[in-house]
Amino acid sequence: MTVHPAYTTDQLLASMPLAVTLGVRLDSAEPATVVGHLDHSAALTTLGGALHGGALMTLADSVGAVCAFLNLPPDSTTTTLESKTNFLRALREGTVRATARPLHTGRTSIVVQTDLHDDHGRHLAQTTQTQAVLRA
Numbered sequence: 560m561t562v563h564p565a566y567t568t569d570q571l572l573a574s575m576p577l578a579v580t581l582g583v584r585l586d587s588a589e590p591a592t593v594v595g596h597l598d599h600s601a602a603l604t605t606l607g608g609a610l611h612g613g614a615l616m617t618l619a620d621s622v623g624a625v626c627a628f629l630n631l632p633p634d635s636t637t638t639t640l641e642s643k644t645n646f647l648r649a650l651r652e653g654t655v656r657a658t659a660r661p662l663h664t665g666r667t668s669i670v671v672q673t674d675l676h677d678d679h680g681r682h683l684a685q686t687t688q689t690q691a692v693l694r695a
Contacts, residue, residue: 571625578621581614585622586656590629593659595622599652609649615675616644618657619686623671626659627690630669634695637669642688653678667692 568585572578581603586594595618597603603614620642627637656676663670669690675683 566629571628572621575621575624578617581617583618583621585625588625588629590626591660593622593626593629594656595625596654596656598654599650607649608651610651610655612644612646615646615650615655615684616642616686618655619644619659619673619675619684620688622657622659623673623686623688624690626661626671626673627669627688630661630664631692632666636693636695637690638693640668640689640691642686644684644686646684647682648677650677650683655683662687665692 566588568588571588572585581597582600583595583597586596597614597618599610603611605611631637657673659671659673661669662672669692671688671690673686677683
């Protein structure tokens with residue numbers, strides 16, 4: 560597991576209680592790429608047994624937020640301005656994996672793209688979020 564030297568995955572997740580409650584896990588966390596996953600659970604499904612879109616968005620938002628956080632300038636914090644998700648297919652079993660990469664890291668905003676895939680590498684969803692850079 561690769562983790563940014565200043566933080567453990569547990570420290571990063573602890574700042575997001577909803578993600579912890581839903582079962583989001585971080586596999587690696589570096590400024591260039593953050594990877595996490597969420598296991599399918601009957602408690603997180605919608606009609607037909609598919610993983611609920613809200614659970615998928617929580618995974619994407621959480622992994623994307625860590626990516627934005629790791630790309631912040633010193634003495635800054637971040638907040639989400641916009642998040643857009645395209646759902647491409649359902650997950651009815653297994654694990655969904657999220658990979659977040661920065662598309663833009665500027666002085667006032669950070670844009671992150673997070674791709675969600677199933678155990679077979681099929682693209683489940685894509686989220687693009689814009690984070691504001693808030694100076695202390």
